[in-house]
Amino acid sequence: MTRQVDALQAKPAPLGRSRFLSTLNLANIPRRGLILLAVLLALLIAAPAFTSDYLLSILILILYFAYTGQAWNVMMGFAGQLSLGHALYVGIGAYMTAALFIHFGTPPWIGLLVSVPIAMAAGAVIGFLAFRFRVAGTYFAILTIAFAEFARIGFDHWDWVGASSGLFLPVATYTQNDLWHLRGRPIMFYYLILAMTVLAFLLCRWLLGSRLGYFWQAVREDEDAARAVGIATFRTKMAAVVISAGLTSFAGMFYAFYYNNLFGEQVFSIGRSIEIILGPLIGGVGTLFGPVLGAFLLTGLAETLTEILGLIGVDLPGAKQVFYGFCLLLVVMVMPEGVWPWVARKLGLETRQ
Amino acid sequence: MPLSLYLNVAVGGVLTGLVYGLMALGLSVIFGVVRVVNFAHGEMMTIAMYIAVVLFAAFKLDPLVMLVPIAAVLFALGYALQAGLINPFINRPEHSQFILMVAVALIIVNVLLIAFGPDAHSVQTSYAFDSYEVGPVIIDAPKLYAAAGAVIVAALLFAFFRGTRIGQAIRACADNYTGALVVGLNVKRLYALTFGIGAACVGAAGCMLVVINDVSPAVGPAYTLLAFVIVITGGLGSLPGALLGGVLIGLTEAMAGVFFTPSAKSMFAFAILVIVLLLRPQGLLGKRA
Amino acid sequence: MSALLSVAGVSKRFRGLLAVGNVSLDVMERDIFAIIGPNGAGKTTLFNTICGVFRPDGGTIAFAGERIDGHPPDEVCRLGIGRTFQLVRPFPGLSVLDNVIIGALLHHRSVEDARARAEEVLRRLDLFNQRHQRAASLTLPDRKRLEVARALATQPRLLLLDEVMAGLRPTEVDRMVAIMTELNRTSGLTIVLIEHVMRAVMALATRVLVLHHGAVIAQGAPAEVVRDPQVIKSYLGAEEL
Ligand SMILES: Nc1ncnc2c1ncn2[C@@H]1O[C@H](COP(=O)(O)OP(=O)(O)OP(=O)(O)O)[C@@H](O)[C@H]1O
Numbered sequence: 001m002t003r004q005v006d007a008l009q010a011k012p013a014p015l016g017r018s019r020f021l022s023t024l025n026l027a028n029i030p031r032r033g034l035i036l037l038a039v040l041l042a043l044l045i046a047a048p049a050f051t052s053d054y055l056l057s058i059l060i061l062i063l064y065f066a067y068t069g070q071a072w073n074v075m076m077g078f079a080g081q082l083s084l085g086h087a088l089y090v091g092i093g094a095y096m097t098a099a100l101f102i103h104f105g106t107p108p109w110i111g112l113l114v115s116v117p118i119a120m121a122a123g124a125v126i127g128f129l130a131f132r133f134r135v136a137g138t139y140f141a142i143l144t145i146a147f148a149e150f151a152r153i154g155f156d157h158w159d160w161v162g163a164s165s166g167l168f169l170p171v172a173t174y175t176q177n178d179l180w181h182l183r184g185r186p187i188m189f190y191y192l193i194l195a196m197t198v199l200a201f202l203l204c205r206w207l208l209g210s211r212l213g214y215f216w217q218a219v220r221e222d223e224d225a226a227r228a229v230g231i232a233t234f235r236t237k238m239a240a241v242v243i244s245a246g247l248t249s250f251a252g253m254f255y256a257f258y259y260n261n262l263f264g265e266q267v268f269s270i271g272r273s274i275e276i277i278l279g280p281l282i283g284g285v286g287t288l289f290g291p292v293l294g295a296f297l298l299t300g301l302a303e304t305l306t307e308i309l310g311l312i313g314v315d316l317p318g319a320k321q322v323f324y325g326f327c328l329l330l331v332v333m334v335m336p337e338g339v340w341p342w343v344a345r346k347l348g349l350e351t352r353q
Numbered sequence: 354m355p356l357s358l359y360l361n362v363a364v365g366g367v368l369t370g371l372v373y374g375l376m377a378l379g380l381s382v383i384f385g386v387v388r389v390v391n392f393a394h395g396e397m398m399t400i401a402m403y404i405a406v407v408l409f410a411a412f413k414l415d416p417l418v419m420l421v422p423i424a425a426v427l428f429a430l431g432y433a434l435q436a437g438l439i440n441p442f443i444n445r446p447e448h449s450q451f452i453l454m455v456a457v458a459l460i461i462v463n464v465l466l467i468a469f470g471p472d473a474h475s476v477q478t479s480y481a482f483d484s485y486e487v488g489p490v491i492i493d494a495p496k497l498y499a500a501a502g503a504v505i506v507a508a509l510l511f512a513f514f515r516g517t518r519i520g521q522a523i524r525a526c527a528d529n530y531t532g533a534l535v536v537g538l539n540v541k542r543l544y545a546l547t548f549g550i551g552a553a554c555v556g557a558a559g560c561m562l563v564v565i566n567d568v569s570p571a572v573g574p575a576y577t578l579l580a581f582v583i584v585i586t587g588g589l590g591s592l593p594g595a596l597l598g599g600v601l602i603g604l605t606e607a608m609a610g611v612f613f614t615p616s617a618k619s620m621f622a623f624a625i626l627v628i629v630l631l632l633r634p635q636g637l638l639g640k641r642a
Numbered sequence: 643m644s645a646l647l648s649v650a651g652v653s654k655r656f657r658g659l660l661a662v663g664n665v666s667l668d669v670m671e672r673d674i675f676a677i678i679g680p681n682g683a684g685k686t687t688l689f690n691t692i693c694g695v696f697r698p699d700g701g702t703i704a705f706a707g708e709r710i711d712g713h714p715p716d717e718v719c720r721l722g723i724g725r726t727f728q729l730v731r732p733f734p735g736l737s738v739l740d741n742v743i744i745g746a747l748l749h750h751r752s753v754e755d756a757r758a759r760a761e762e763v764l765r766r767l768d769l770f771n772q773r774h775q776r777a778a779s780l781t782l783p784d785r786k787r788l789e790v791a792r793a794l795a796t797q798p799r800l801l802l803l804d805e806v807m808a809g810l811r812p813t814e815v816d817r818m819v820a821i822m823t824e825l826n827r828t829s830g831l832t833i834v835l836i837e838h839v840m841r842a843v844m845a846l847a848t849r850v851l852v853l854h855h856g857a858v859i860a861q862g863a864p865a866e867v868v869r870d871p872q873v874i875k876s877y878l879g880a881e882e883l
């Protein structure tokens with residue numbers, strides 16, 4: 001990456017460092033950052049060995065939000081297109097893979113070949129309509145909600161996917177983990193979502209430093225100026241929506257096979273879309289670490305809160321969301337760029353992305 | 354016979370639509386002047402609805418009678434929200450104000466959830482099942498009263514913006530922010546006033562809506578979306594547009610409920626939104642940017 | 643030799659207002675062509691029409707023999723016309739280097755090549771030392787130079803500059819003039835500039851066009867144009883006051 005202050009960039013990366021590292025753009029992360037990342041990853045890999053089932057389920061939730069936040073960030077953080085309807089892509093991914101599995105026994109990994117293209121096509125339709133007809137800014141956000149609402153009502157009336165009585169995957173008590181059919185114990189899901197999050201992180205890092213990534217940032221910063229330097233903004237924005245939709249729908253598969261039940265009313269609800277964007281908003285929109293950090297902070301703290309409330313015998317269904325709301329309020333007011341840029345400065349990892 | 358049934362439904366839809374229109378009017382006023390996209394609009398309305406429910410349950414106070422005090426409470430809430438929370442954000446990018454309102458909405462919905470639980474509450478007025486027969490049409494009394502109330506409040510609002518000095522100052526401020534600053538208007542105070550007025554509108558709309566519909570925490574976001582659909586359909590910033598949009602959406606939802614299934618009615622509202630956004634982005638009565 | 647840029651009878655209205663009325667001009671390859679005129683004369687509007695921001699209400703625009711009127715701005719840029727904005731619009735949250743890399747990526751597929759090209763352009767415009775600063779944190783003159791750098795990075799044949807000297811100190815103006823002259827000489831870049839700073843116009847321009855109320859009131863060599871009584875009356879005279 002080029003967005004580093006002089007001190008960090010003074011020494012060019014030594015030649016001969018592995019080709020792999022340089023294509024992943026890791027070569028420019030300061031050494032301290034790399035060490036930190038390695039430690040974090042090692043901890044996450046080792047975690048199941050010394051955590052309870054409950055803690056594992058929370059880690060899964062955190063990683064799930066880190067993944068979806070990263071996917072959403074491609075659209076908003078990189079290309080500046082605010083989507084408030086990302087539950088649409090999760091829902092499509094979830095419903096398609098689950099329905100194919102239930103009706104035809106299609107393994108989810110094969111189901112992806114159907115669900116991901118459908119989600120990308122949905123993104124393409126929304127993007128096409130919005131960008132062709134110049135629906136931008138808040139209007140664009142409202143349009144994305146409208147499509148998620150369409151889907152919510154549509155899936156709630158669609159018998160093939162169980163309509164309003166829900167879609168259920170067959171469950172049993174598993175002694176073995178079947179990765180191909182995604183039937184197994186939580187630990188399998190944990191490593192799956194961990195792998196997905198790591199891969200999404202690396203993919204986003206590569207995207208951000210690519211030609212397309214630069215064009216995205218140009219569009220985000222000033223669309224007219226981007227056009228004036230020859231960027232085909234329509235195509236550039238379309239790429240952001242389609243890639244983000246595809247990545248997000250992947251999480252849908254995870255969601256369906258981990259939770260084993262789907263209700264259109266919930267899966268596509270605006271509340272779900274908002275949950276997806278909270279992590280990156282709090283962690284730092286447009287940064288690579290923001291969505292990850294945000295997910296850890298938000299879900300970690302919220303679960304701690306629920307736990308404490310549970311200990312003193314209080315069960316308040318909305319408490320977690322109220323907490324989210326105040327966190328968001330606080331961050332928007334005090335750290336409008338999110339927590340990560342601040343943390344990065346404190347740690348001396350000045351990567352301005 | 355079916356024809357008169359449809360007619361009844363249509364009239365009911367138009368009457369409900371007028372109340373929707375008043376709700377959207379609040380959003381339109383706020384956006385037109387303050388340029389803040391109030392993503393907590395429907396949630397603010399549910400606050401008013403819950404106040405009405407509580408007052409009715411405790412003291413048998415009719416929501417239509419309590420309209421003025423409840424609107425006043427919402428005015429204060431809106432004023433405080435703008436003065437305390439949003440004014441410092443005036444110069445921030447559009448989406449960061451929007452996110453601020455997302456946070457406010459999230460808090461309102463869930464505080465209501467904690468306070469009142471997820472179940473629907475309603476107000477059983479003495480006239481809940483009364484109706485008037487006008488020729489072949491049967492009109493529900495609550496809907497008629499609510500719509501009449503909405504029209505009166507809307508008329509007062511128009512009069513305020515045309516006839517009073519503050520109203521004119523607010524309009525000046527909407528037309529030209531820097532101009533208003535230059536001639537020495539206290540823009541931040543006017544913004545707070547405007548947000549208060551928008552909130553009062555939606556508070557009044559809530560009092561009327563609670564007479565015809567149930568309220569639960571979950572309807573807040575749904576009404577926010579509905580208000581957006583209406584305002585975009587009618588034309589952002591156009592006050593008559595908001596009323597027209599409300600009537601149109603009310604009518605569409607009612608007809609969709611008859612011809613298809615009531616649970617799919619908001620799909621049609623969204624279909625209208627998408628068509629309007631694509632074909633006439635400035636809305637039915639909006640001015641081209 | 644035919645003109646590189648040929649504007650023929652172009653008009654552009656905003657509702658009732660005729661911002662540009664029937665303007666024709668020809669810019670030859672390697673020319674430095676200045677457009678001057680009082681505020682609101684329609685200079686920026688003319689630029690925007692050439693760049694594809696506005697579609698002209700009448701007339702034609704040709705670049706290198708090809709019609710470009712009505713083409714979108716990105717396409718016009720890809721054909722070889724770079725531009726700056728009068729009210730500067732760098733990408734504020736990105737570094738100076740990234741701003742210019744984005745320009746350079748137009749003709750470079752690889753980010754590394756684009757970076758090399760961008761650094762070269764930044765050196766040329768004396769911005770190399772600021773390359774890691776955020777664009778928003780630059781001073782106004784630096785931001786203006788950054789706009790020029792970003793446009794140059796797209797490797798244009800024709801560069802349109804909208805008041806890049808405004809607000810610069812005389813020494814900075816001289817420096818900018820030197821940069822422009824050098825670009826014109828060494829890379830054969832054709833330049834059209836809108837400028838109020840007559841010192842720069844006289845030093846740079848090979849031809850001058852005077853716009854007033856959207857119409858061309860004089861056109862020719864700089865020395866002739868500044869002696870034109872009508873120009874003095876409607877523009878230069880007013881400037882002196
Ligand atoms: N987008 C627009 N919509 C409506 N009117 C416009 C628009 N852009 C410019 N105008 C009007 O067109 C006229 C010409 O404006 P223009 O910006 O082209 O002038 P200019 O010669 O560049 O002036 P200056 O020296 O101040 O930059 C002005 O009266 C201006 O108000």
Ligand SMILES: [Mg+2]
Nearest residue numbers: 685686687728
């Ligand atoms: Mg100008």
